Structure formats: C-alpha cells, structure tokens
Amino acid sequence: MRFGLFLLVSLCSILSFSQRTEGNAPPFGKGLFNLVGKDSTYTMRVGTRIQLLSLADWNIRDNGGLVDPEQNTLVRRARLKFDGFAYSPRLRYKIELGLSNRDMxxxxxxxxxTPGYIMDAVVMWNFAGNFELWFGQTKLPGNIERVISSGNMQQVDRSLLNARFNIDRDIGFQLRHHFKLTEKMVVREIVAISQGEGRNITEGNLGGNQYTxxxxxxxxxxxxxxxxxxxSDLVREPKPKLLLAATYDTNRDAVKTRSNMGDFMLNDTGLYETDxxxxxxxxxxxxxxxxxxxxYAHRTAEDPVARNSDGSPTGDIVQVGSGxxxxxxxxxxxNWEVSGRFTNISLDEAITGSAAVQQYTLGLSKFIVGHKLKVQTDLSYLNDTGAGENNLMYRLQLDLHF
Structure with missing residues (x-):
C-alpha cells in the first residue's frame, strides 16, 4: 500500500514536471526528462519501459501433429529507471524498479x-584513473547475454543457457578497470564480492560469499x-569489432540450486550448503x-545432492552441467532483422536426472526507433531427449522505452 502510494505521487510529480517543461523534453528514448541541479552538483534522468508479450506453445506428436495448445498474454516487464550523478560526475548512481508480477x-x-521491487540500486565511484568501485545491488559480471539489458535483446527473450546458468543480480562490491594493451586492443577487468543469495535478500547473509x-x-x-x-548491430559497425571474455564465479556455502538463483535448499537442520x-x-x-x-557455461558443485543430517537426500539438487x-x-x-539461435543444455544426467535439451529459434525483428521502439517475433522448436517430448513455441513482443 505504501509503495503504491509512493508510485502514485511519483507519477503525478512526473506529469506535473513534464507540463512545466513542454518543448524541452529529451528526444524519444532518452528518458522522460532530465533534471540538473542549479549548481550542477547532481543530475537525474527518469525513464520507463514496458514489454508486452503474447505466446503460444504446443506439444508435437510423433506423427507431427500439434496437441495440448497453451496461450498466454502478459506484461512481461514494466520498469522505472533513474540514473545520473551526485556531487560530482565521478560519482554515478542507478536505480531500477520492476513493477510487473514477474519482476516482483x-x-x-x-x-x-514481500515483493522484490528493486532490480538495481547501485552507486559507481570513479575514484582514480580508469578504476571504478561499485557498491549496491546490480548484475554480476556473468555471461554476456545476461549483462545485455532485457530491453536491448536481439530476440524476444534470452536463451535456455541463460535460464539454467546465469548468476544474475546480487548485492555487494565490484571493482572495474580498463586499459589499452596496444593502440587498439582494450582490456577490461572486473572482480566482485557479493552475498551469494541473489537480489532483495533481507534476512542477512545465509551461506558464505560469492566471488566473481x-x-x-x-x-x-x-x-x-x-x-x-x-x-543486433544497429550501428552497422564500419569495421569488424570483437569481444572475447571469460568469467569464473565461485559461491562458497551456496544455499540455492543454481548458485545465487533457483530454489533454496532446505534440510532438517535449516539450509543445506555446498560450494x-x-x-x-x-x-x-x-x-x-x-x-x-x-x-559456453559450465557449473560444478562440491556435493550437488542436498542431504539431511542423517545423509538422506532432501530432493533438492544443484543444477550442474554445461550449456x-x-x-x-x-x-x-x-531495419528489419532476421536472426537464428541454437542452444544445447547438457545437465549431468547421473546427478540431475535430466538428459540433453536442444532448442532452435528463428526470429524476426522490426526496429522502429532502435531498441527503444521495436516489434519482435520468434518461433522455437524444443527437443527434450530425456522426456521424449518435442515442443513448438511462438512469441510476439512489443518494446517501448522512454
């Protein structure tokens, strides 16, 4: 109730401000408005975005027939975003609130x-040269697909690899640095220490810490x-550009089935912990x-099968394997784009009981104003060798960002 009242007051303030600044608003996609302090000691850009998704899927019989149709239309994402600097341009901040049911x-x-409204709440301090210290809740430096914003994706949604293995958001510290190794080659390094249980945990550090x-x-x-x-290459790079990267993440005494994601592993004494x-x-x-x-992703665990104090399994299993x-x-x-994707997930069948899964996706996108206003659709075929089932999924999504 209090949060709803806060949002109502905030939106009324935004509408009131926009009426006073008519004709001076930023270009489409650059935020609803930008605030600059009188003495230029702070800035704030306010933005919002929504993703509207409609999807349908069917199981495929051996004879090629489609059965068991399911359909759903939903607000996939609804976000409020605030960013700028405070006191000095070297001290930046970002706040992002998720308002859709899936976000919360x-x-x-x-x-x-309580619902998890906060997606990002982070302060970034450029304290010396090319060094920047981050403190707060934000994305960990994991796989590139996860670090790419959900508003800047090439297809309707991220892949199964991301769904199974990504390390998402957490609260803690990140130290970032970059330098030029040659006249052209740029090197970027990121190290992070976080709690290891994901976003919006309020009951303290449950296991050990996570190091990335x-x-x-x-x-x-x-x-x-x-x-x-x-x-997508929306700027049509005039010269070839390449990123090569590797991440190592260790979550000590982790209490979830997918590192800092998935379900909590409970046993007869409380929380089951494993590296x-x-x-x-x-x-x-x-x-x-x-x-x-x-x-490519690969996950291991010291003891992936959660157990009670007497050694009996609880039923929770760490999702170890590769993708x-x-x-x-x-x-x-x-500005039409055709895209394709192949994903293979190979969890450790002896431990998880899951066999290999392959998914093939063909996508079509129309970028009206880049990623800020676009319509995307895709068709996916899923082959689950373990379950002996095939699945066909169709999706249509509209993105709108201010």
Missing amino acids: AVVSPFTRN ARLELLPFGLFKGRGDYSG INTVFVDAMFKYRGFSLMGE LNLQTGYLLKS
Missing part, C-alpha cells in the same frame, strides 16, 4: 515475504555505442549489420 516474484521467508572475476578483450577496439553489450563454481566463456562479433554471439548457445543475425537497411 521473489517472495520467500528470506525476503520477508571477469576478463574482457577487445582486440579491434571499442564497439560503437557499447554495441558489445547490446543485441558451487560456474565458468562462462563468450564472444561477440559485429560488422556491417551482421552479428554473432557465442556462449552452449550460438546466436546470429543480419540487419537489413530497412
């Missing part, structure tokens, strides 16, 4: 059974407009409208 669905005893390190090489220099952290390690290797290439992204994702697309001069 992190209710558990460890979040005091990522190294990125850009042999041909920086992408235009941070294109390495965006799907979980995840490795990512990924690449991004762009040139004249063509884009190619590749990702491969390959995605490519070509942007036509008309």
Whole structure:
C-alpha cells in the first residue's frame, strides 16, 4: 500500500514536471526528462519501459501433429529507471524498479515475504584513473547475454543457457578497470564480492560469499555505442569489432540450486550448503549489420545432492552441467532483422536426472526507433531427449522505452 502510494505521487510529480517543461523534453528514448541541479552538483534522468508479450506453445506428436495448445498474454516487464550523478560526475548512481508480477516474484521467508521491487540500486565511484568501485545491488559480471539489458535483446527473450546458468543480480562490491594493451586492443577487468543469495535478500547473509572475476578483450577496439553489450548491430559497425571474455564465479556455502538463483535448499537442520563454481566463456562479433554471439557455461558443485543430517537426500539438487548457445543475425537497411539461435543444455544426467535439451529459434525483428521502439517475433522448436517430448513455441513482443 505504501509503495503504491509512493508510485502514485511519483507519477503525478512526473506529469506535473513534464507540463512545466513542454518543448524541452529529451528526444524519444532518452528518458522522460532530465533534471540538473542549479549548481550542477547532481543530475537525474527518469525513464520507463514496458514489454508486452503474447505466446503460444504446443506439444508435437510423433506423427507431427500439434496437441495440448497453451496461450498466454502478459506484461512481461514494466520498469522505472533513474540514473545520473551526485556531487560530482565521478560519482554515478542507478536505480531500477520492476513493477510487473514477474519482476516482483521473489517472495520467500528470506525476503520477508514481500515483493522484490528493486532490480538495481547501485552507486559507481570513479575514484582514480580508469578504476571504478561499485557498491549496491546490480548484475554480476556473468555471461554476456545476461549483462545485455532485457530491453536491448536481439530476440524476444534470452536463451535456455541463460535460464539454467546465469548468476544474475546480487548485492555487494565490484571493482572495474580498463586499459589499452596496444593502440587498439582494450582490456577490461572486473572482480566482485557479493552475498551469494541473489537480489532483495533481507534476512542477512545465509551461506558464505560469492566471488566473481571477469576478463574482457577487445582486440579491434571499442564497439560503437557499447554495441558489445547490446543485441543486433544497429550501428552497422564500419569495421569488424570483437569481444572475447571469460568469467569464473565461485559461491562458497551456496544455499540455492543454481548458485545465487533457483530454489533454496532446505534440510532438517535449516539450509543445506555446498560450494558451487560456474565458468562462462563468450564472444561477440559485429560488422556491417551482421552479428554473432557465442556462449559456453559450465557449473560444478562440491556435493550437488542436498542431504539431511542423517545423509538422506532432501530432493533438492544443484543444477550442474554445461550449456552452449550460438546466436546470429543480419540487419537489413530497412531495419528489419532476421536472426537464428541454437542452444544445447547438457545437465549431468547421473546427478540431475535430466538428459540433453536442444532448442532452435528463428526470429524476426522490426526496429522502429532502435531498441527503444521495436516489434519482435520468434518461433522455437524444443527437443527434450530425456522426456521424449518435442515442443513448438511462438512469441510476439512489443518494446517501448522512454
């Protein structure tokens, strides 16, 4: 109730401000408005975005017939975003609130059974040269597909590799640095220490801590407009650009089935704890409208089967195994793009009981104003060898960002 009242007051303030600044608003896609302090000691850009998704899927019989149809239409994402600097341009901040049901669905005893409104709440301090210290809740430096914003994706949604292995958001510290190794080659390093239980945990540090390190090489220099952290080659890079990266993440005494994601592992004494390690290797290439992204993920655990104090299994299992994702697309001069994706998930069948899964996706996108206003659709075929089932899924999505 209090949060709803806060949102109502905030929206009324935004509408009131926009009426006073009519004709001076930023261009479409650059935020609803930008505030600058009288003495220029702070700025705030306010933005919002929505994703509206409609999907349908069917099971496929051996004779090719489609059965068991299911359909759903929903507000996939609805966000409010605030960013700028405080006191000095060297001290930046970002706040992002998730308002859709899916954004808030992190209710558990460890979040005091309240919705998880906060996606990002982070302060970024450029304290010396090319060094920047981040403090707060935000995305960990994991696989490239997860770090790319959900508003800048090449297809309707991220791949199965991301769904199974990503390390998402957490609260803690990140130290970031970059330098030039040669006249063109740029190197970026990121290390992070976080709580290890994901976002919006309010009941303290439940297990140990999570440690993440990522190294990125850009042999041909920086992408235009941070294109390495965006799907599709919307700027049509005039020269080849390449990102090569690797991440190592270790979650000590982790209490969830997918490192800091998934379900909490409960046993007869409380929470089951085990060390979980995840490795990512990924690449991004762009040139004249063509884009190619590749990702590999591998996860292990010290003891992946959760057990009670007497050694009996609880039923919770760490999702150990590996995944491969390959995605490519070509942007036509008309700003239509055709894209394709292949994903293979191979969990450790002896431990998880899950056999290999392959998914093939064909996508079509129309970028009206880049990623800020676009319509995307895709068709996916899923082959689950373990369950002996095949599935067909169709999706249509509208993105609108202010």
